[in-house]
Amino acid sequence: MIRNGGQLLVECLLALGASKSFGVPGESYLAVLDALHDTPGRLDFVLCRNEGGAAFMASAYGKLTGSPGICFVTRGPGATNASIGVHTAMQDSSPMILFVGQVGTDMKGREAFQEIDYRAVFGTVAKWAVEIDDVARLPETVARAWTTATTGRPGPVVIALPEDMLTTLTEAPVLGGPARISEPAAGTEALTEAQAILSQARRPLLLIGGANWSEEGRVALQAFAEASDIPVVAAFRFMDQFDNGSSCFVGEAGVGMLPHVKALISDADVIFAINVRFGEMTTDGYSLLAVPEPKQKLIHVHGSDREIGKIYVPTLGIQAAPNAVAKALSPVKGDWAEWRATARKSYEASFDAPVQPSPVDMVEVSRWLRETLPEDVILTNGAGNFTVWPNKFFKFGPKARLLAPQSGAMGYGLPAAIAAKVAFPSRTVVCFAGDGDFQMNCQELGTAMQAGAQPIVLVLNNGIYGTIRAHQERHFPARVSGTTLENPDFVGLAKAYGFHAEKVSATVEFPAAFQRALASGTGAVLELDISPEALTPRQTLSQIRAAALASQKANP
Numbered sequence: 099m100i101r102n103g104g105q106l107l108v109e110c111l112l113a114l115g116a117s118k119s120f121g122v123p124g125e126s127y128l129a130v131l132d133a134l135h136d137t138p139g140r141l142d143f144v145l146c147r148n149e150g151g152a153a154f155m156a157s158a159y160g161k162l163t164g165s166p167g168i169c170f171v172t173r174g175p176g177a178t179n180a181s182i183g184v185h186t187a188m189q190d191s192s193p194m195i196l197f198v199g200q201v202g203t204d205m206k207g208r209e210a211f212q213e214i215d216y217r218a219v220f221g222t223v224a225k226w227a228v229e230i231d232d233v234a235r236l237p238e239t240v241a242r243a244w245t246t247a248t249t250g251r252p253g254p255v256v257i258a259l260p261e262d263m264l265t266t267l268t269e270a271p272v273l274g275g276p277a278r279i280s281e282p283a284a285g286t287e288a289l290t291e292a293q294a295i296l297s298q299a300r301r302p303l304l305l306i307g308g309a310n311w312s313e314e315g316r317v318a319l320q321a322f323a324e325a326s327d328i329p330v331v332a333a334f335r336f337m338d339q340f341d342n343g344s345s346c347f348v349g350e351a352g353v354g355m356l357p358h359v360k361a362l363i364s365d366a367d368v369i370f371a372i373n374v375r376f377g378e379m380t381t382d383g384y385s386l387l388a389v390p391e392p393k394q395k396l397i398h399v400h401g402s403d404r405e406i407g408k409i410y411v412p413t414l415g416i417q418a419a420p421n422a423v424a425k426a427l428s429p430v431k432g433d434w435a436e437w438r439a440t441a442r443k444s445y446e447a448s449f450d451a452p453v454q455p456s457p458v459d460m461v462e463v464s465r466w467l468r469e470t471l472p473e474d475v476i477l478t479n480g481a482g483n484f485t486v487w488p489n490k491f492f493k494f495g496p497k498a499r500l501l502a503p504q505s506g507a508m509g510y511g512l513p514a515a516i517a518a519k520v521a522f523p524s525r526t527v528v529c530f531a532g533d534g535d536f537q538m539n540c541q542e543l544g545t546a547m548q549a550g551a552q553p554i555v556l557v558l559n560n561g562i563y564g565t566i567r568a569h570q571e572r573h574f575p576a577r578v579s580g581t582t583l584e585n586p587d588f589v590g591l592a593k594a595y596g597f598h599a600e601k602v603s604a605t606v607e608f609p610a611a612f613q614r615a616l617a618s619g620t621g622a623v624l625e626l627d628i629s630p631e632a633l634t635p636r637q638t639l640s641q642i643r644a645a646a647l648a649s650q651k652a653n654p
Contacts, residue, residue, distance in 0.1 A: 103233040103264040104129025107197075109272045110240040112141055116168050118520055120144045120155040124172020126199020129264040131170075144520055144549050147541040149176045151513040153183020153196060154539070157254070158478070158501045158514035161192035161309045163521055166247045166255075173199040174214055182507055185223050187254035189505040191308055191375060193247040194254040195240075196224075202262040203231055216258040225253035231260060233268045241273050249279055251375065251402035252310050281419035282401060288416045289426055292370065292397045295414065296326075297430045299368035299395075301437050305351065306340055307333030307380070308373035308420060310401075315421025316496065319372070320344055325429035328370075329441040331359055334379040335489065338500040342493040348441035349448065351380045353506075354486055354634075358444035360386060368395045373420035375400075376409045377504070384409070399423050449491060456632035459605045460484075460558070463626070464491035466609055467528075473497045475526045476518045478553075480511035482532035483564035483633055491635075509538025512555060516542060519551035519621075526616070527553035533585050534563045543595035543623075552597060552621020554612070557588050560628040568633055568642060575646035592623035601625045 101109075107130055111119075119141060123131055134143045146152035149171040156167030167187070171180045177198045187194040201210045220227040226246050230239050243255040284292075296302050304323055311319075316339060323330050323346040330340055334352035341347065349359040363369070363386040374380065381387055387394060390411050398405075398412040399420065406415035416423065451461045464487050474497040477488045481503065494500060501514040515529035536557050546552045567581040592599035598618035600611050602625065615622030633639045 100267050100269055102129050103236055103259075103266050103268060105133040106233065106236050106268060106270060106272070107240065107259070107264070108133035108137060108141060110237050111168065112137065113272050113274060114241065114244050114276050115165060116141055118142050118144065118159060119168035119170060120146055120152040120159070120517070121170030122146050122149050122152055122172070122176060124176050124199050126173045126201070126261050127170060127197065127259055127264060130197070130259070143170070144545065144551075146545045148539065149179035150182045150509065151539045151542040151545065153180040154186065154507070154510050154513035155517040155520070156194050156196070157183045157187035157190060157192045158510070158517040159521055160187065160194045160247070160252070161190055161501060162476070162499060162518055164193065164248070164310060166193040166195045166244060167517070169194065169196045171196065171198055173201060177214055177216065177219070181220070181223065184220060184254045184256060186503045186505040186507050186510060188223060188225065190503060191252050191310070192254070193252040195243050195247055196254060196256045198256060198258050200229060200258040200260045203260045204262065206260070216256055220256040224256045227256040229258035229260070230263055233263050233266045234270045236263075237270055237273045241277065245277050245279065248276075249401075251400070251405055281422045282417060283422040284399070284416045284418035284426060288414065289423070292414055292416065293428060293430050295395055295397060296328075296368055296370060297432055299432060300434060301366050302328050302368045302370065302432065302434060303362055303366035304328050304330040304346075305333060305363070305369055305371040305374055305380075306330060307336045307375060309336065309339065310420070311339050311373070312421045315424045316340065318421075318427070319424035320346070322424065322427040322429060326431070327435055327438050329362060329438045331362060333374050334377065335500065335502040335504055337489070338494040338498055341496045343495055345442055346438060348438075348445045350489065352489065353379055354490065355382055356444075356448050356490070358441060358448070362441055363387070366394050368397070370397045370399075372399045372423060373401070374398070375405055379504070451635040454632040454635070455638055456629035457604055457627040458602055458608065460487050460628070460632070461491070461635065462605050463487070463608050468493055470609075470612075471528065472526050475528060476501065476515075476522070477528050477530065478502065478511045478514040478518065479530040480532070480535040480538065481506045481508045481565070482535045483568060484530060484532040484535070484558040486635060488530045508535045511535065512539050513542050515553035515555065516546045516549065516551050519546070519553050520549060523551065529553050529555045531555055531557050532564060533557060533559040533561065533588070534583055536588070537585075540591065543592065543597060546621060547596045554615045554621060555592075555623045557623060557625045558628045559585060559588065559625050560630045560632070561585065562630050564630075564633055567630070567639070571639065571643045572646050575643045575650065588623060588625040596620055598622040599625070601627065603627045
């Protein structure tokens with residue numbers, strides 16, 4: 099059958115199993131947009147308002163579903179806007195494919211209008227960056243991109259599409275579905291050695307990460323941890339991958355790491371790290387494990403050989419998929435019951451925090467949400483001090499999910515929530531956003547309205563860039579510069595996009611307002627009145643400033 103490259107590309111995506119895509123239109127890939135005209139209900143195109151928001155949606159979709167999030171953007175500015183989503187997908191290890199329009203092959207190398215060398219620009223950000231010059235090789239390249247995005251350490255692939263390649267006619271056949279690749283399993287000898295090392299421990303710790311867990315893998319890992327009575331710590335923003343209600347779950351190693359979690363990692367004599375990409379946040383700036391040889395015995399399991407030994411030399415490295423390893427583990431026994439029990443008590447105690455000096459007290463709001471939200475809720479957030487509430491004050495059961503950027507990207511939460519509603523329209527999706535964070539991508543409320551994918555958004559409005567103000571007060575106390583916000587009418591803005599919207603001015607008002615939001619059927623934006631003083635759960639803005647001033651006085 100003769101058709102153009104744009105039609106062939108869409109046929110390839112359908113054959114691979116894609117059903118949703120996100121993007122902003124551009125003249126550089128009109129042939130693809132034309133082909134998508136014929137695929138509603140099979141391969142939908144979610145029309146976004148900015149390429150950064152579209153790329154965030156694709157990244158979040160991949161993280162949530164395990165299938166590559168598909169994103170289409172135009173050349174030049176479209177691609178550079180989308181780069182934030184590519185970076186986030188890489189740091190999150192989320193499968194994603196970004197298709198970028200490109201100038202015609204007859205113009206390349208002349209710095210034509212909006213021309214960019216995508217291999218150079220994305221070569222250090224994406225897992226793979228490639229350009230398709232020959233339409234006959236389009237099926238081959240797209241199939242390889244799908245496999246690359248989903249195997250080993252999942253991640254983003256960027257494919258540049260020259261405009262004339264997309265309009266060239268071809269009879270190239272579509273390949274079948276995605277390649278069937280079995281997960282790499284650990285050898286019996288390696289597993290036996292790992293379990294022997296664990297059995298000799300006095301203070302063992304399971305450290306887990308990654309989003310590419312199957313339900314069977316998570317169940318098997320929990321069964322192993324509970325039968326072995328070993329405490330489990332989740333890597334930065336991966337606490338939704340283990341049932342927080344389990345007696346073995348003891349917290350998250352991430353931003354604002356709690357003292358008991360730091361102590362667990364530092365004091366453990368054996369750390370069994372499964373599916374973890376060791377990073378700055380999970381190791382408290384690489385301080386909890388010595389680089390390159392930790393004092394703790396380290397067993398590092400990962401599906402990618404490039405992650406094992408990248409930062410830390412392990413006692414034992416095992417290249418294997420996490421699910422295969424979890425299902426192959428047998429319980430180990432040791433004299434560490436008190437170690438685990440004490441850690442669990444510290445985790446439970448971490449939910450107790452003082453009354454907040456704020457019209458809306460997020461300690462109480464978080465407690466109410468923990469008790470009220472459905473078991474399959476999906477929470478999302480961007481970046482800022484407000485993320486402590488969904489990240490440290492919520493317990494994720496086996497069906498709940500968290501979409502939060504390991505890249506620390508502001509503006510991720512709302513696009514991620516929209517992607518979650520696109521993927522699972524019937525599930526409750528709640529986005530936590532700071533007032534500064536929300537304004538990074540608040541225009542995507544229009545995307546949500548048009549796509550019928552409307553989450554509930556909690557805008558924690560304290561009138562400042564909270565994280566930067568906290569750092570500012572610690573290092574340059576009482577010298578406020580560039581961190582105070584003058585905000586719009588968030589309620590009016592949300593209503594303009596067809597959302598139910600309310601301002602919540604007191605803690606007592608929140609439950610009823612949230613119930614109205616749930617019942618609205620239009621999605622909702624609830625603006626929460628938060629005092630700048632309530633900058634962290636256990637230390638006020640004034641206390642941070644006073645401590646810094648006292649330190650300056652003592653150490654002039």
